[in-house]
Amino acid sequence: MKQQLGDPLNPAQLAHLSGTSRVIHTGWVHCSASDRPEHDAARVMDRWHRQRGWTQIGYHAFIRKDGVIELGRPWDQVPAAQSGHNAAALAVCLHGLALARFTDAQARALVAFVDAVDAARAAVQRPPLRWRGHCEVAAKACPVIDYRAVLGLDAAGHRGAPAVAPAAAVPVHTFGTLRLFDHGLAVSALQRSLCQAGAFLVIDGQFGRATEAAVRDLQRAANLAVDGIAGPQTWAALGAATR
Ligand SMILES: [Zn+2]
Incomplete structure (x- = not known):
């Protein structure tokens, strides 16, 4: 069954999507720069990005305030998310702007998302992704949250030992x-x-x-x-x- 924009993703679907043949080595974390409830959906991001002249939503996944992970751009396509760094990239966006208004459910969802992607890669002998924030390559606060602490990243941006190892x-x-x-x-x-x-x-x-x-x-x-x-x-x- 083909996944559609805005569909909620479970770990099995994340594993399936992570099997894309496109070479990916970096996962990028973003925020939506809005706290408004009516913007809390991948479909709204899709509309914004089309209005900016892109073909569709720039992110592959969108994490709502309630922690639900929604499908964005098809994973076999390069993202339009961090200028100059879209090749070999995966992009995920958390809905939010003010630091205090991101939710624990979103932090847990981000961790689960990263673990599911890395585990799916490990299962087919691919190395874990390097996880970075938009702010590392742009003069922006995006993604606002301390993603390094949330994900427990090492200096290289890796979350640690892959879930499935020899x-x-x-x-x-x-x-x-x-x-x-x-x-x-x-x-x-x-x-x-x-x-x-x-x-x-x-x-x-x-x-x-x-x-x-x-x-x-x-x-x-x-x-x-x-x-x-x-x-x-x-x-x-x-x-x-x-x-
Ligand atoms: Zn961003």
């Missing part, structure tokens, strides 16, 4: 005990390890019911006490399962 290279990290409703990068790492061990989870850094169920499944398989809490024994079992 088995021998998978480091086993222990991030302490994690439980339902915890959140953050440690939870993302746990989710990544659970996925490597065979679970299907969105890597969003939120320890919700799905993550808890995946922990229980792992504990059951490893003959541990089944409490859904990732403590030292669960981490050790994860290490064994992903080795």
Whole structure:
């Protein structure tokens, strides 16, 4: 089924889109420069960009204030988003202008988006993208948010180890005990390890019911006490399962 402009994207669709044959090495983060609710849609960006003389929306994805990721420009097409840096690029735009009015849901969606793209690339032996902000190549505040902190980027703009790595290279990290409703990068790492061990989870850094169920499944398989809490024994079992 062909995806249309403005369709919400789930991780499986992101993985499919990430399989585009176009060479991409940089992902660019933008903001829409508006906080108005009536502008909170890829279709509105599309109309603006057509009015500026472009053929269609310049971004490949648009993240609404509620965290829904909408499809923008087809991914097999070069973006029209950061002048002089559109070749080999992917562009994502968050709706917003004032720093305080971006939402946590958008930050989580951006992290999930980046992880899904990088994981899909890793699955076909492509390197993770380098993630950059529009402000790095233009005299603009865009994307306003501290995308480097949100994404936990290293100096090169990489988010870290790809979600799917050669088995021998998978480091086993222990991030302490994690439980339902915890959140953050440690939870993302746990989710990544659970996925490597065979679970299907969105890597969003939120320890919700799905993550808890995946922990229980792992504990059951490893003959541990089944409490859904990732403590030292669960981490050790994860290490064994992903080795
Ligand atoms: Zn921008």
